[in-house]
Amino acid sequence: MAAPTSLPGPGSGPAGARPAARWIAFFQAMLGISIFFLSWFLLVDVFAVWRFAQLPKLSVSLREMFSPDPTFGVSVFTKEYYDHLQASAGRVVFAFLIAVSAGVVIGILSGWNRWFRAVCQPLLELARPIPVLAWIPLVILVMPSRESAVIALTFLAAFFITILNTMLGVRSIDEVYFRAAQSLGFSRWAILRHVVIPGALPFIFVGLQIAMAACWFSLVASEIVSGTAGLGYKVWEAYYYVQFETMVIMILTLGICGYISSAIIRRLGAYLMRWRGKTLGGVA
Amino acid sequence: MDARTNARSPGAGSGEIVVSHASVGMFDRGGKSLQLVEDCSFLAERGLFTVLVGPSGCGKTTLMNLIAGYIGADAGTVRLDGVDVKGPGWDRLMVFQETALFPWMTTLENVAYGPMVRGIKTMPEIRAEAGALLERFGLGEFKNRYPRELSGGMQRRGELARALINDPLVLLMDEPFRGLDAMTRQLMQEYLTRLFEETRTTTIFVTSEIDEAIFLADRLVVLSRAPARVAAVIEVDLPRPRRFEQLSSPRYAELKEQALNLLYAEAAAAFEETGAGADIKEAFERRHVAD
Known part of the structure; x- marks a missing residue:
């Protein structure tokens, strides 16, 4: 029944995790999202693969989204x-x-x-x-x-x-x-x-x-x-x-x-x- | 109530439970009626530590739920100091098999909530008392922790504190040390014994461990196979304060042999009747062949 010397404090887990772990989680999340957008970019913008050619291009869409004077x-x-x-x-x-x-x-x-x-x-x-x-x-x-x-x-x-x-x-x-x-x-x-x-x-x-x-x-x-x-x-x-x-x-x-x-x-x-x-x- | 609240002197604030001719039945899933406790009578005397032992599945927990008032008897009565038990109450507090500390409250909140919801004292008084009690139970540093952050042994002590702050007349413990590792279990047994010898609060304790039973008990109530009746009452006349060294005394061996024989007889009879308890019967036979 030796008392544990260091117990996890309240709010441990992701919310109170070490900064390094939070950064890693952030980069992992960004990695997944990047893969999605990169696929979009390659399939539509760059190679215009088959039916994907019908879709709006990522580059054009993003330009439109952040344009002060959208088309x-x-x-x-x-x-x-x-x-x-x-x-x-x-x-x-x-x-x-x-x-x-x-x-x-x-x-x-x-x-x-x-x-x-x-x-x-x-x-x-x-x-x-x-x-x-x-x-x-x-x-x-x-x-x-x-x-x-x-x-x-x-x-x-x-x-x-x-x-x-x-x-x-x-x-x-x-x-x-x-x-x-x-x-x-x-x-x-x-x-x-x-x-x-x-x-x-x-x-x-x-x-x-x-x-x-x-x-x-x-x-x-x-x-x-x-x-x-x-x-x-x-x-x-x-x-x-x-x-x-x-x-x-x-x-x-x-x-x-x-x-x-x-x-x-x-x-x-x-x-x-x-x-x-x-x-x-x-x-x- | 006033007479009770300050009663921490040995035995003074404790009650006496009389179970007389109690029977409890229920219907199983097939709608067949099943007798769990039958014509069961025993006395938990004021200031004594009474241990209920019996073969597994014999109705010990049902009997405890009856005393706690969670279920009612079909026949017979349970009396606390001569008054019929009608429902749950803080005069008989239960320490459950696995911990029942509210996981969403800190240790201190768990201990303080009983007195708080009854509103018998002011909040600062309650907090001070709960803090002092936790300090005494070696949980002072953990009073603001949640139960999951405590070890098994600490949780059980927290639960004892939650019960004892209410000055119950009777402490009910239903296999409270189940699930603890052997070392912790032994420490808790020693701890509980010291606590009992200090407070002398009438205690009814259920266990299926014979060593634990004899070490703790003033009186051993051996229950029969299901439906539970009292098979025998053994007075444990080992001197108090109890020490683990007593486990190797000849008197202890005698008591253990006596209790085991009774339990064996019940297990064997249960096996003859229903095929249940084969494990106990087999283990007992193996042991005695080895001797």
Whole structure:
């Protein structure tokens, strides 16, 4: 039982790793990304291999993206770019926050209360596998505006995922923690606050990451069908008007948005779950 | 409650558990009713260390859950100081098989939460008391660590502290040293013995290790094969304070032989009935042939 002389401090793991290890991780990430862009460059720009010749060139797309005076009117220096970005990001944040607040509450109730679970779970299992794309016509019918339809569809994608993961999270908590809490005299509120929520947090955060990805996915789908602005809307519009470089700009922006939103969730999760000493995986 | 809270003098703050004619059954997955504990009666006397031993799967844990109030008896009663046990309570605190320290709380928070949620003291008082208790348990430097950062032995001591800060009348320990390596286990046995000899809190301890049982116990309750009944009660009259040297005394050997014979008889009978416990029977026979 010799006491370990040096224990890993709180927040060890990638977040608090040695600087050298962080640099190595950074270069590894850059290596993967570089390979992708290099392949693009070689296949399209340099050799124009077969069907790849149809795609917009990397060099032209990047020049367009960072040009103060873009050919098709959209680059990181134009207001239109930020209008679309803001429209999409706003919808995702709004829909995601509502979906998570409602989903976590329902998930905890159905994880904790047997009766509630018996009522909810079959319905959930039925609704969850239906792709968001299938909901689009129904949602457009019921929602009063195109904007609200897009938000509702983005919400739906995250909602079911959050409920299910939260419920699984509560169910995953070992019975001994509930027993210990009962013996120590925890009230139901204290059990919720100090056992159920922290115990379910690892699953909840895995769910949030999946939900965030699903949000971006269904956002783009619904913007294409019913949007009047936004990154997804612009991807489709640019395709329509044969502005392929603009399309690439929007797609790259979607990737970056998805990455950043996911990284924020990971960071928040790692902070709230310092006691686990390992992060949810991923770079940032 | 006031009478209890400051009672750390030997035996004064401890309670007495009487299990009388308790039976617990359950339904297995096939819907067949299964008797786990049957007409089981024993007494855990105030200020004594009572150890329950029995063949594996005989219902020891069920019996502990019954005393802790996590499950109810189908028949019979469990009484603490003459009052029926109706549910879990901090007057009977359990130290679980594997650690049940909340992994999301630091050691100090784990220890402090019991008194805190009951609101019987102010937060600074509780923190000071928890800190002092952890210091005494050799965990002073680890009070702001999370359980995963502690070794197995430290976790068990942390759990003991979490129970003892509440001044329970009875300490329930369900194979608390399972999963520890042999060296740590022995240290923990010694530690627990010293702690008990200091506090004399009534303790009920479940184990399947006969050496551990005799070393710790004032009274050994040998349980039958499932469903659990009391097969015999052995008074362990080894003097306290206990020392490991006593394990080589003739009296110790006698007690061990007595207990092992009882356990063997139960294991053999269980084997005759159901084919269960073959491992114990075989091991016992091998041992005695070697002798």
